[in-house]
Amino acid sequence: MHGPDIRWYVILAALLFSTGALGVMLRRSPLVILLSVEIMLNSANLLLIAFSRLHGREDGQIFAISVMAVAASEVVVGLGLIVAMGRRGVELDVDKLRTLRG
């Protein structure tokens, strides 16, 4: 394998994952939270593919493709919920959606 070895990829994936986690925790707009979840899923994908290259087997790439499909489904349902909220005139702010809070 030319270039950086696996540790560089692991550290990059860790940085990306914590950036996405920061976005989920800090932002109030559900749209940006969904975008940050995409960053977290993609950092997991990067790790899967890096380790599949390390071990010389493609199973990690199969898993990464499945993660992509799950991410697409999650976006469909999440955006459907956000559009439903937008149509009903609910303010798009996760701090103000507290009906389910005990």
Add this chain to the structure above:
Amino acid sequence: MADFLVWVVWFGAAFACLSSALAVVSFRNPFYSALALIGNLASLAVLFLLLSGEFVAAGQVLVYGGAVMVMFLFVIAYLGDRSDDSPWSGGPTWQIVGAVLAGGAILAEVVVVVGLEAGGFLGHARRVDRGFGSPEAIGRLFLTDHLLAFEVTSIVLLVAAVGGVVLGSHARTFETPGEHDARA
């Protein structure tokens, strides 16, 4: 020489990746955040290519950069301009401090694990032949060893499509005319 070029491409892609991820988190307007995420996905596809995952890189650009992000941009455009505050504006609150601490904890955990070499498992990469990660190899694996994963993925996509249709069509029936007038 080839090694040096790979390092240059790697650093370029990694820098683009991290800076666009930070841009997604910090832009006020969700539209700009979505555009920054497209850059993030594209630079990740470059990293996938360096790891000889050609098919996954192509799928990343087509599925994510194409389909998913177009859906995001349509929804953001449909909902109109609803920018909220930047998370960095207006001084540190307990929420921001807690979130940064939690994010730093995740980062520190991974770096410590990598520093301890993960029990010696992070050794040298194996040699792979030219067909590694090609559509042919991935397709063969999907239809032999991972047939169940393939079928489950298709069911997940079908369920998500049905869910999207249900969520999209029910929102209209909630609105009675009186309710609409009262809000307007």
